[in-house]
Amino acid sequence: MKSVAELPLWAALVVSALVLLGAGICLIGSVGLVRLRTFYQRVHAPTLGTTMGTAAIALGSIVCFTVLKSRPVLHELLIMLFVTVTTPVTLMLLARAALYRDRVEGGEEAPPARPPEGTKRS
Amino acid sequence: MSAAILFWSLTIAQIMLALALGCAAYRMFKGPRAQDRVLGLDTLYVNAMLLLMTFGIRYGTSLYFEVALGISLLGFVGTVALSKFLMRGEVIE
Numbered sequence: 001m002k003s004v005a006e007l008p009l010w011a012a013l014v015v016s017a018l019v020l021l022g023a024g025i026c027l028i029g030s031v032g033l034v035r036l037r038t039f040y041q042r043v044h045a046p047t048l049g050t051t052m053g054t055a056a057i058a059l060g061s062i063v064c065f066t067v068l069k070s071r072p073v074l075h076e077l078l079i080m081l082f083v084t085v086t087t088p089v090t091l092m093l094l095a096r097a098a099l100y101r102d103r104v105e106g107g108e109e110a111p112p113a114r115p116p117e118g119t120k121r122s
Numbered sequence: 123m124s125a126a127i128l129f130w131s132l133t134i135a136q137i138m139l140a141l142a143l144g145c146a147a148y149r150m151f152k153g154p155r156a157q158d159r160v161l162g163l164d165t166l167y168v169n170a171m172l173l174l175m176t177f178g179i180r181y182g183t184s185l186y187f188e189v190a191l192g193i194s195l196l197g198f199v200g201t202v203a204l205s206k207f208l209m210r211g212e213v214i215e
Contacts, residue, residue, distance in 0.1 A: 004182040005125035012124030016131030019176060023135035023142075026169055030142035033149050033165055039157055042149075046165040049142070049172070057172050061187070064179050075187060076175070083168065083194055090164060090201040097209040098157040 004068065011067040015060045022056030025049060040111070043095050050087040055080055132180045139173045160204045167197030 007015070025048050032045030058076040065073035103113070146169055150162030171190045178186030206212075 004128060004180065007124050007128065009124045009127075012127045015179065016127050019135045019179065020131050020138075022172065023138040023176070026172055027138045027142045027145075030145035030165055030169065033162065034145045039155065039161075042158065043161060046146075046161065046168065049165065050168050053172060054168070057175050061175055061179055064182075065184065068182060073184075075184070079171070079175070079187075079191055079194055082191075082198075083171075086194075086198040087168075090198060090205065091161075093202060093205040093209075094157060094160055094164075097205045098155075100209055101155075101157070 004064065007064065007067055011063060015064045018056045018060030018063065022053045022060065025056065026053040029053065039098055040095070043091055043098075047087060047091065050083050054083045128180075132176055135176050136173060139169055139176065142169045143173070156208055160201060160208065163204070164197060164201045167193060167200070171197070 029046050029048030029050075032048070033042055036042045036045055058080040061076045062074060065076075099111075143166060146162045146165035148162075150159050150166060153159055171193045174186045174190040174193065178184065178190070
């Protein structure tokens with residue numbers, strides 16, 4: 001197999017752009033994880049990295065190995081699909097657990113429960 | 123030419139991903155509550171997986187891909203188990 005240094009120029013440019021884009025988006029998401037104030041705001045920030053960041057880096061890897069091996073190499077699609085499908089599941093479970101804990105403790109951070117049907121909102 | 127472009131862009135991308143790992147680790151150690159730590163751990167897993175994929179591009183082997191797949195699977199299972207634990211106090215009901 002050829003080494004990465006023998007990639008043609010256009011492929012090197014495409015791979016570099018995709019990898020830099022993905023890494024930058026991941027960094028933005030993680031900085032948001034540090035800087036946002038409440039947990040319910042913070043839970044949104046890492047999804048930047050898990051959707052667009054993962055997609056961009058996996059696409060860069062696909063382009064790199066497809067050009068290197070002169071045949072379609074698509075196994076990074078597996079990671080892309082897996083991460084994109086599982087992140088909403090885990091974060092919704094985590095947000096429900098946090099909501100439950102906040103409501104049990106009666107803190108002011110938790111959003112109020114939805115009133116039952118037919119009652120007036122204050 | 124293309125080797126230099128790839129080298130520098132992959133180096134910058136790895137530095138950015140390492141900073142992202144640092145941010146996630148800060149949130150994991152600082153807290154303030156248990157759910158923040160679990161969220162930090164989940165972000166740490168995803169960022170480490172992406173870092174391994176950039177290493178795979180740099181060295182041109184698909185070995186790193188297998189490791190990245192394993193890490194993403196373990197991260198999913200770990201975060202689900204920890205959220206179940208936070209919700210109910212036990213993992214398997």
